[in-house]
Each structure stands twice: as structure tokens, then as C-alpha cells.
Amino acid sequence: MYDSGENTLLIVDDEEINRAILANLFESEYKIIQAEDGQAGLEAIQTYGEELSAILLDVVMPRLSGMELLRQLSRQGLTTRVPIFLITADVGGATMQEAYGLGVMDVIFKPVVPYVVQRRVNSVVELFCARRRLGAEVERQRDQLLFQTQQLAEMGMGMVEALSTAIEFRSDESGEHVRRIHDITCHLLRTTPLGEGLPDDQISLIGVGAITHDVGKISIPDAVLNKRGRLTPEEYELMKTHTIKGAELLSKIPQMREHSAYHYAYDIALHHHERWDGGGYPHHLVGNETPIWTQIVALADVYDALVSKRCYKDALAADVALEMIRTGQCGVFNPDLLACFQQAEPYLRSFYRTAKGA
Amino acid sequence: MEQGKQQLLCAAGIDVEEALGRFMGNEALLLKFLLRFPGDDTFSRLRQAMEARDTTRAFEAAHTLKGVVGNLSMKELHGRLVPLVEALRAGDADAAAENWPALEAAYGKTLAALERIT
CATH class of the missing domain: 3.40.50.2300 (Response regulator)
Known part of the structure; x- marks a missing residue:
């Protein structure tokens, strides 16, 4: 040789x-x-x-x-x-x-x-x-370049996560919310039929999109974001704009726009408050007009909000939260999604135990 | 190499300087192959094939002999072999036969010189 x-x-x-x-x-x-x-x-x-x-x-x-x-x-x-x-x-x-x-x-x-x-x-x-x-x-x-590219990608992810967490701190939520939405979304895609046909690298990109779902909240004034009482109709309308603002924000960051997770992140930020029956916002999409991964993030967001303490409410027991979701008290969800979620839910509780223990 | 030996070989048409150069000045190695030359049966194989007018086998033997002779810088013998090899390559037994006596004489002269240096 x-x-x-x-x-x-x-x-x-x-x-x-x-x-x-x-x-x-x-x-x-x-x-x-x-x-x-x-x-x-x-x-x-x-x-x-x-x-x-x-x-x-x-x-x-x-x-x-x-x-x-x-x-x-x-x-x-x-x-x-x-x-x-x-x-x-x-x-x-x-x-x-x-x-x-x-x-x-x-x-x-x-x-x-x-x-x-x-x-x-x-x-x-x-x-x-x-x-x-x-x-x-x-x-x-070439190996070195690949390694550096991977490091850069990890750093980019770190920045996205840091930004999303920082925005969440404004609304008195711990940084664990985005982490859990990410974990629940990836878990459902990887272990239930919902993720059928999605390769693992795409699921990881959807996870990135789940992390940035609420970045639009940066445009919502503190007085509305952290209001302890019920929002007035005007305040609620303002609050709803965080979806459009979030998508807009992502589209204005060139590095984000070129990221392979962008089209997931954009759709999730924009449509994670849509509902199966068209009763959501901002576009009142019906059924699978909202992609399945965005539907999953929407459900994960609702579930996490219910079982966590927020400025306007106390934490609910998981059973109660599941029952509220099942009976449509938080809007209507895709029945297939609900079935998968209900099956996976007992496992999801472990995400919270670890979080409290930490 | 001793002056006397070298003169003997040169007189028999062997370019000792050139041959030594090819063996990188390794005199022992050159002598080993020079002294092995008389015992090599290629020439007798060539003679038999020539007598049988078998140009194919004669060509093979002559070709091999030319290679060895060239390596040992036996210039005179090499000069006699070239026309014989070409005649045999062309399958021309008569032309080959015409070249035979001169070759045989050169071979004898070379062998005699080699005998004297042993």
C-alpha cells in the first residue's frame, strides 16, 4: 500500500x-x-x-x-x-x-x-x-466538510430552539413546552400509523417545525399575552394573529427560508390553530386541508396547554384533559388522529414525569 | 574485471562495458550468466529445429537466444541472429539456412572465449 x-x-x-x-x-x-x-x-x-x-x-x-x-x-x-x-x-x-x-x-x-x-x-x-x-x-x-456541515446544522437548530424558548419565557411558560410539543409530535409520527410513509429525516424536520410553532407570539403585546383574566373579543382577535405573524417572521429569515424544515415550520406556525370542522383560525381549513403533521402539532399544543399550569389556568389531570379533547371542548380533531393519540397518551405522560423530576 | 579477461571477451565480440552497465556494475552477476551461457540448451534446440526445417520451433529458439545474447551484449552474435530471426519470423527456411553458417561460427567463437576465462 x-x-x-x-x-x-x-x-x-x-x-x-x-x-x-x-x-x-x-x-x-x-x-x-x-x-x-x-x-x-x-x-x-x-x-x-x-x-x-x-x-x-x-x-x-x-x-x-x-x-x-x-x-x-x-x-x-x-x-x-x-x-x-x-x-x-x-x-x-x-x-x-x-x-x-x-x-x-x-x-x-x-x-x-x-x-x-x-x-x-x-x-x-x-x-x-x-x-x-x-x-x-x-x-x-470531504469527511471534514460533512462533519462541519453537520455541526452547522446542529448550531442552527440550537439557535431556532433558543429563539423559540426565549419567546415562550415572555408568556411565563417554561422552555419545556416547545420541547414537549416536539417530543409528542415526533413520537406520534414514529410510533403510530400517522407517520406512515414519512422517512425519519423528514420526521426530524417536522420536529423542528413543531419547535417554532408559536414564534408569532413575539408580536403580541405583554398585556394581552400575559393577561390573567378572559380576553376581550378585540384582544382575542389580536392574539389569533400570532399564527400569521409567525409564518411571516419565518419567511423573513433567509436562513430559515432555505432550511429544509422551512415548509413544515411555515405551515405549522400558520395552521396549528385550525380544526377538523373548519372551526379554527386563521384560514378555517377543513379536514385534511391542514396537513397531518400540523394537525398533530395542534393537538399536542392543546394537550400540553391543558395539563400544564398557565397564567390563566391551573394544570388539569391528564384524564380530564383527554376527556375534554375527546368530547370536542377544545375544538374538533381528526377522528383517526384522536384514536392514535388516545392510544399513545399513556406513554406521553412519561414526558411530564421526567420534566418534573428534572 | 581483469584486463585480460575483458580483452578476451571483447575480441569475441562482447561489449563488456555495456553489459556491466546493464548489470549495474554487478560483475559477479554478469559472470554468472556469461558462464552459464555455454550450458544453455537453446542453441542446440535451434540447431535441431533448423535441421528439421521447422521454422516455427526454430523461431521460438532463435527469439529466446536473441534475448539472452542481447542482455549479455554479445554484439557479434546478436548481429548474426537478427537476420536469422527475421527470416524465421517470415517462415523463410531457405533464407534462414543461408544465415546459419555465419551464426554457428560466431557462436563457436563466443564459446571459445568463455571457456578461456573460466
Whole structure:
């Protein structure tokens, strides 16, 4: 191998004197392997493969001729990875042309002139070594780039999460709300039929969209956002604009717009208050006009709000919350979604226990 | 190499300087192959094939012999072999036969010189 520190040279020739001359010529720089005909050469190549730095190949040999061996190596694609030199006493033009066509690096005539063979072989071996080194270097750099890209993506995610959490702190909610909406949404998509056909990387992107569902609340005045009593009709109308404002905000951040999670995040921010019967806002979408993942976020948002303490209410027991959702007291949800949610709900409670314990 | 030996080989048409260069100055290795030359059966195989007018087998033997002779820089012998090899390659037994006596003489001269240096 190129980094083993030792170069190996295979000499394939049926004449001992030819092998001796070439071996004597290269033994100070290379580990020499000798093969006394094409068949033995083939066996040596199968043993050493790409550890070989170069192959010096005679043409006229018993059992397997140099040209036949060359044709086999060319078919295996070895000629592009190990330089092969044809060493021959006399070649017709046609043989030489075929040899070059099959990928030999050079044709050298016998009787050999030592410094000519050395120069030609060594410079090609150096070229191949440099090429392998460069190939390895390119691979290393590509791995590094991939790693850096991943780090950047993680940092971007961290920023999105930090922004969303900061916005939530304004409304006296702990940062755990966004984390839980994310967890509930991903859990339902990964473990119930709701996520059928969605690859895991897309589910992760939907999770990102779930985190930013309420960013529009940044545009709602404190007095409305944190009001302890019931909202007036005007205040409620203002509050509802957090959906449109959120989508607008996301669309104005170029980095967000180019993010692969953008189209999920945009739709979730805009439509996570829509309801199955058209009774939601802002667009009164009906049924599956709202994509299933946004419907899931909407339900997760309602459930989390019910079982958590808010400025306008106390925390409800999970059973009570589930019953309120089931009976349509928080708007109408997709029946399939409700069925899946009801099944998964006992497990979802564990998200809260861990949160309290922490 | 001893002056005397070198002169003997040169007189028999062997370019010792060139041959030594090919063996990277490794005199022992060159001598090993020079002294092995008389015992090599390629020439007798060539003679048999020539007598049988078998140009295919004669070509194979002559071709092999030319390779060895070239490596050992036996210039005179090499010069005699080239037209013979070409005649045999063309399958021309008569033209080959015409070249035979001169080749045989050069071979004898080379062998005699090698015998004297052992």
C-alpha cells in the first residue's frame, strides 16, 4: 500500500536472465517479487493486488502470455490502479497499440538500458503514489466538510430552539413546552400509523417545525399575552394573529427560508390553530386541508396547554384533559388522529414525569 | 574485471562495458550468466529445429537466444541472429539456412572465449 513505506515491484518474465537484470536494477528501492510466466504472474497479482507499486511484464511467455494477462487485468480495471510496463524484445506496431489501449503505462525494449528503465518506472510509480495520496486527502477533506456541515446544522437548530424558548419565557411558560410539543409530535409520527410513509429525516424536520410553532407570539403585546383574566373579543382577535405573524417572521429569515424544515415550520406556525370542522383560525381549513403533521402539532399544543399550569389556568389531570379533547371542548380533531393519540397518551405522560423530576 | 579477461571477451565480440552497465556494475552477476551461457540448451534446440526445417520451433529458439545474447551484449552474435530471426519470423527456411553458417561460427567463437576465462 502507498503508506506502508515499502514499494513492491512484480517482475513477470520466463527468462531468468531478464528477471535477474531487472531485479538487480530495482532491488535497492523496491521489494522484488518474481514470476516465471503469465500464470504465476496472475497468481502473484491476486495475492498482492494493489500493494504492488508496479508490474514489469514480458510479452512472449509459456502458459499465459503477457498480452493475455494484460487483457485480464484490463478487464478487472487493475491497469488504472497499478502501473504496468510491457518489457519486450520486439513488438509489432499492432501489439504495441493494443497494449497501450489495454492501459499499459509504457513499453520498454529489451535489452534494457538501465537508467532509462529506472527513470521511466520510478516517475510513473511516483505519479501513482501522488495520485493515491491526493485521493486520500480529498476523501479526508470531504469527511471534514460533512462533519462541519453537520455541526452547522446542529448550531442552527440550537439557535431556532433558543429563539423559540426565549419567546415562550415572555408568556411565563417554561422552555419545556416547545420541547414537549416536539417530543409528542415526533413520537406520534414514529410510533403510530400517522407517520406512515414519512422517512425519519423528514420526521426530524417536522420536529423542528413543531419547535417554532408559536414564534408569532413575539408580536403580541405583554398585556394581552400575559393577561390573567378572559380576553376581550378585540384582544382575542389580536392574539389569533400570532399564527400569521409567525409564518411571516419565518419567511423573513433567509436562513430559515432555505432550511429544509422551512415548509413544515411555515405551515405549522400558520395552521396549528385550525380544526377538523373548519372551526379554527386563521384560514378555517377543513379536514385534511391542514396537513397531518400540523394537525398533530395542534393537538399536542392543546394537550400540553391543558395539563400544564398557565397564567390563566391551573394544570388539569391528564384524564380530564383527554376527556375534554375527546368530547370536542377544545375544538374538533381528526377522528383517526384522536384514536392514535388516545392510544399513545399513556406513554406521553412519561414526558411530564421526567420534566418534573428534572 | 581483469584486463585480460575483458580483452578476451571483447575480441569475441562482447561489449563488456555495456553489459556491466546493464548489470549495474554487478560483475559477479554478469559472470554468472556469461558462464552459464555455454550450458544453455537453446542453441542446440535451434540447431535441431533448423535441421528439421521447422521454422516455427526454430523461431521460438532463435527469439529466446536473441534475448539472452542481447542482455549479455554479445554484439557479434546478436548481429548474426537478427537476420536469422527475421527470416524465421517470415517462415523463410531457405533464407534462414543461408544465415546459419555465419551464426554457428560466431557462436563457436563466443564459446571459445568463455571457456578461456573460466
